[in-house]
Amino acid sequence: MAERKAKYTTISIPRELYERVGTLIEDTGFRSPTEYIVYLTRQAVMAIEADRNLIHSLPYAVGRDGDSASGSARASDP
Amino acid sequence: MTHRGRVLVVGADGADPQVLSRLMADGKLPHLARLCAPGAWGPLQTTFPPVSPVAWMTCLTGVLPAGHGIRDFITKAPDSYLPTIGLFAVRVGPDGIPTYTSRCAVPTLGEMVSQAGRTAFILKVPGTFPPVSIRGGMLAGFGMPDVLGTFGVSAWYTTDEATKKASAPEGVELVQPLAPAGGGAWSGRITGPAQTAIGFSLRRDSSQAVLQIDGRPPVAVLSPGEWSGWVRLAFAVPGRGTIAGMCRFKLVALGSVVELYRTPVECTPDAPLFPLAAPAGFGAYLESLVGAFATLGMPADLDGVRRGIVDLDTFLEDAYANWDQQIDMTVRLMLAFPKDGQPAWDLLFTHLFAVDNVQHLFAHCQDPSHPSYDPQCAVRMGDPIEHVYRWLDDRLGMLLEHAPSDTSVIVISDHGGLPVYRLVYLNAWLWRHGYLVPRETQPDGIGARVDWGRTRAAMFGTGGIWLNVQGREPNGVVTAGAPYEALRQEIARGLLEWRDLETGQPVIKQVLTGESALGSGVPGSADARAGAPDLMVALHPGYGLGRGEALGRVMSGSTLIVPNLSAWTGGHEGPYLVSDVPGIVVIHSPGSAPVDVRGAGLQDIAPTVLRLLGIAGPPGITGRSLV
Numbered sequence: 001m002a003e004r005k006a007k008y009t010t011i012s013i014p015r016e017l018y019e020r021v022g023t024l025i026e027d028t029g030f031r032s033p034t035e036y037i038v039y040l041t042r043q044a045v046m047a048i049e050a051d052r053n054l055i056h057s058l059p060y061a062v063g064r065d066g067d068s069a070s071g072s073a074r075a076s077d078p
Numbered sequence: 079m080t081h082r083g084r085v086l087v088v089g090a091d092g093a094d095p096q097v098l099s100r101l102m103a104d105g106k107l108p109h110l111a112r113l114c115a116p117g118a119w120g121p122l123q124t125t126f127p128p129v130s131p132v133a134w135m136t137c138l139t140g141v142l143p144a145g146h147g148i149r150d151f152i153t154k155a156p157d158s159y160l161p162t163i164g165l166f167a168v169r170v171g172p173d174g175i176p177t178y179t180s181r182c183a184v185p186t187l188g189e190m191v192s193q194a195g196r197t198a199f200i201l202k203v204p205g206t207f208p209p210v211s212i213r214g215g216m217l218a219g220f221g222m223p224d225v226l227g228t229f230g231v232s233a234w235y236t237t238d239e240a241t242k243k244a245s246a247p248e249g250v251e252l253v254q255p256l257a258p259a260g261g262g263a264w265s266g267r268i269t270g271p272a273q274t275a276i277g278f279s280l281r282r283d284s285s286q287a288v289l290q291i292d293g294r295p296p297v298a299v300l301s302p303g304e305w306s307g308w309v310r311l312a313f314a315v316p317g318r319g320t321i322a323g324m325c326r327f328k329l330v331a332l333g334s335v336v337e338l339y340r341t342p343v344e345c346t347p348d349a350p351l352f353p354l355a356a357p358a359g360f361g362a363y364l365e366s367l368v369g370a371f372a373t374l375g376m377p378a379d380l381d382g383v384r385r386g387i388v389d390l391d392t393f394l395e396d397a398y399a400n401w402d403q404q405i406d407m408t409v410r411l412m413l414a415f416p417k418d419g420q421p422a423w424d425l426l427f428t429h430l431f432a433v434d435n436v437q438h439l440f441a442h443c444q445d446p447s448h449p450s451y452d453p454q455c456a457v458r459m460g461d462p463i464e465h466v467y468r469w470l471d472d473r474l475g476m477l478l479e480h481a482p483s484d485t486s487v488i489v490i491s492d493h494g495g496l497p498v499y500r501l502v503y504l505n506a507w508l509w510r511h512g513y514l515v516p517r518e519t520q521p522d523g524i525g526a527r528v529d530w531g532r533t534r535a536a537m538f539g540t541g542g543i544w545l546n547v548q549g550r551e552p553n554g555v556v557t558a559g560a561p562y563e564a565l566r567q568e569i570a571r572g573l574l575e576w577r578d579l580e581t582g583q584p585v586i587k588q589v590l591t592g593e594s595a596l597g598s599g600v601p602g603s604a605d606a607r608a609g610a611p612d613l614m615v616a617l618h619p620g621y622g623l624g625r626g627e628a629l630g631r632v633m634s635g636s637t638l639i640v641p642n643l644s645a646w647t648g649g650h651e652g653p654y655l656v657s658d659v660p661g662i663v664v665i666h667s668p669g670s671a672p673v674d675v676r677g678a679g680l681q682d683i684a685p686t687v688l689r690l691l692g693i694a695g696p697p698g699i700t701g702r703s704l705v
Binding site for chain 1: 151
């Protein structure tokens with residue numbers, strides 16, 4: 001049977017920060033610091049992805065990181 | 079402040095003073111020539127970098143880029159090495175739909191006029207997204223996304239996916255299958271927001287094709303080469319309900335291979351997913367004047383052409399349809415709201431991308447010295463650049479015909495346009511000279527990632543170089559103070575010595591410090607250097623930046639300079655010095671004080687408009703009135 005990838009993994013954050021998050025989320029509806037941190041991380045990731053979507057669709061010369069120089073370009077510089 | 083007139087501003091993005099002078103001298107721009115009294119027209123200093131959102135926001139605010147806060151298309155996040163869009167900040171809600179906050183820190187012209195109790199309509203000026211509510215209305219310009227939250231992603235549907243993809247490796251993402259569906263029909267999918275999609279079918283009916291969306295009655299019957307009207311789409315997004323979109327289709331081929339082009343799925347004017355207009359009902363009002371209209375900030379598929387997917391004819395057909403509709407919108411708006419027999423607007427500012435867009439894609443067409451020159455292009459298409467200037471002049475004539483006789487008219491461009499013959503790789507230069515260290519062998523066609531623990535300097539965006547300064551950057555290696563300044567000077571000196579070995583010409587014309595390039599006097603910020611690059615590079619005209627490095631990556635597998643064989647044959651973004659790619663200004667003001675545009679810059683336009691309207695400018699504006 002193929003090995004299944006675990007659905008969750010563990011990351012480390014400073015204990016002091018974890019405790020501050022625990023205090024912060026009291027009465028906010030978040031059930032744990034982990035839940036709140038996952039929420040924030042997901043939002044940050046989606047925002048960066050949305051930003052990248054824009055950048056990648058920018059037609060101006062600066063727009064993409066995935067485009068190559070022309071394959072037929074002649075060398076002009078060693 | 080003696081005038082209480084009315085002002086029409088026509089923003090002719092990319093109109094170049096040299097081209098304009100030549101065509102005017104040949105008698106090919108009669109309407110513009112009529113406005114150009116001695117002293118009342120000439121070059122207009124652009125911004126650095128000379129890119130549209132940066133430049134137009136200087137025009138609208140009366141301050142230089144450091145003052146308004148929009149500094150480039152792409153910049154580096156201040157606290158990391160993340161490249162980020164420079165126009166606005168992006169957040170995403172729990173439903174996966176983005177929201178946007180402008181980086182502009184100061185009021186724009188529409189707000190200034192509005193605050194004086196006067197009425198302004200601001201149409202599609204780059205950088206005005208999200209739009210701000212004013213007395214009158216603002217329609218968002220460049221920055222306004224499609225329903226996917228991009229600057230516009232089109233699709234090319236085909237029954238021969240493999241051939242199309244092989245013909246344009248950079249555009250494979252745009253190529254979509256038309257799958258056989260039996261009975262002379264094919265099916266495809268239209269991607270929507272938040273991972274939704276809508277199916278469509280295309281059925282051959284003799285020499286035409288019938289287009290149906292989502293199994294509903296036909297929305298178009300098309301012959302090869304024919305376009306549909308705007309087709310409305312409804313995407314069911316869980317947790318959000320229905321999101322409206324719209325697009326147009328062109329049946330490209332209906333032979334042994336069937337091909338269908340689709341424009342980006344744009345927000346609808348009446349129910350836009352993103353803030354299209356302010357007040358919110360202004361978009362629907364404009365739709366009531368002209369019908370459904372292109373809402374994308376830049377309503378032309380340059381990206382599809384650049385990626386090798388969309389042919390130039392299709393591009394031009396789509397773009398001119400959208401630009402013409404914007405002219406129609408401007409005329410109708412000009413005539414709407416009659417008040418005692420007079421239009422109710424005090425300021426009407428409409429921006430057109432036409433000249434800019436055509437100059438980007440057709441600079442090679444009439445230029446045998448361009449590496450992409452194709453004699454067939456000149457034979458088949460004539461001179462598309464001259465054509466677009468004449469189109470602009472003709473449409474300007476339409477606007478003038480409908481403007482009340484006491485209207486002051488200002489025609490401006492944010493920059494000019496130049497052919498780009500050769501492409502340079504700035505981060506590759508930094509690597510070759512030991513300032514930048516790649517983290518990997520360059521992947522095929524993609525810039526290599528940077529080893530920030532060993533890199534002292536790297537470029538992001540349009541020629542902005544950031545030093546990797548300790549205490550400022552996460553993995554800074556350059557000591558602040560004297561070592562920082564010494565390194566800055568060393569890199570600047572090295573860049574100025576860079577020669578193109580094939581031509582013997584210098585590549586870099588000037589290296590500026592970020593604070594000097596972006597301007598001083600910062601109404602919106604306490605520190606002009608906050609987040610700005612440490613150096614900004616200006617190329618000699620004829621050179622442009624090669625792709626692949628704007629996100630802080632390095633094309634370490636490339637030679638440093640290559641001929642420009644891309645579809646992007648002309649440009650202004652260089653970056654070039656402001657003196658190398660000026661825009662134009664024309665001021666025609668019946669009954670006003672004498673006009674003097676000598677030494678004029680984009681920051682002078684807002685104060686000039688305010689003066690013509692008899693409105694005192696707010697404190698902080700650094701431009702001066704030209705009347």
